[in-house]
Amino acid sequence: MALRGLGRRISIGKRCFSSASEVEKRPRDGKQINLFSAINQALHIALETDSRAYVFGEDVGFGGVFRCTTGLADRFGRNRVFNTPLCEQGIAGFAIGLAAMGNRAIAEIQFADYIYPAFDQIVNEAAKFRYRSGNQFNCGGLTIRSPYGAVGHGGHYHSQSPEAFFCHVPGLKVVIPRSPQQAKGLLLACIRDPNPVVFFEPKWLYRLAVEEVPERDYMLPLSQAEVIRQGSDITLVGWGAQLSVLERACDEAAKDGISCELIDLRTLIPWDKETVEASVRKTGRLLVSHEAPVTGGFGAEISASIAERCFLRHGLQLEAPVARICGLDTPFPLVYEPFYMPTKNKVLDAIKATVNY
Secondary structure (H helix, E strand, O other): OOOOOOOOOOEEEEEEEEOOOOOOHHHOOOOEEEEHHHHHHHHHHHHHHOOEEEEEEOHHHHHHOOOOOOHHHHHHHOOOOEEOOHHHHHHHHHHHHHOOOOOOOEEOOHHHOOOOHHHHHHHHHOOOOOHHHHOOOOOOEEEEEEEEEEOOOOHHHHOOOOOHHHOOOOOOOOOOOOHHHHHHHHHHHHHHHOOEEEEEEEEEEEHEEEEEEEEOOOOOOOOEEEEEEOOOOOOEOOOOOOHHHHHHHHHHHHHOOOEEEEEEEEEEEEOHHHHHHHHHHHHHHEEEEEEEEEEOOOHHHHHHHHHHHOOOOOOOOOOOOOEEEEEEEOOOOOOOHHHHHHHHHHHHHHHHHHHOO
């Protein structure tokens, strides 16, 4: 496929945001790897520690388009790591059945842009399985992995961010990591969670994001946001690859004396309202940024919830309207991608406008 290989492998240093993570609080025992290698490590551990775990999807047998499943079939056999037909609805349906039989089904949708044929299976079957049976049956061992977001040259069909569709569905969890360290720990937590999970991987960072990742088995908590930068003037919230954009905007704002608090949501559903609310009650201002189109994006849910909770409470109030810096309400463009993306400068302008409101 045209998107095989996403440019040079480089370290982006602080942009991996390892300064305050749960993993760094433990003894170091890892080495520098990129995000797709961290995903690969997590899948190796999941298969090694649970004989009921299976990995399957289009082309996963030889490593997949982004090489996240490299070496799995050779180590664990073709009966546990195998290719499927090019049918996303079939992949999801098979995964639900496999999980319903008590297995750990780890299904890959090759690009999030092609998850829509599986939408009915995920939304009407996986999400409701436990509830329609009164918890007599469930498919809680189901994890659906899929690369999402901009890639630099993906155009209409390899750049979409469809997370908001699934955040609307009770019964699902939606998780998006920002770095290799986070990706490994969050993916293992998703695979072992007793609920079906959609795990979106920022393809932009597969090779660009490099940081020290422990080689051991570890998990990071779901539904717990992380404050990765303390500040006092404005709260910034994002997830996935957008965190690197927000971090650079924070650095620039600091030159003008603006102190930004930066939060990685990590789990979108159920999301950590308490952490975001506590931050906004301190700063009095909020900016949310994501690649998906602004209308109906998950940033709208965050904005509405925080407005309800923080508009006027115990003498504290929002000092300015909630700002959203997101993708445009257009199909994802190819030639005009730089205009579409929520960039550092767009975020910086919104920070200044919000603080000076």
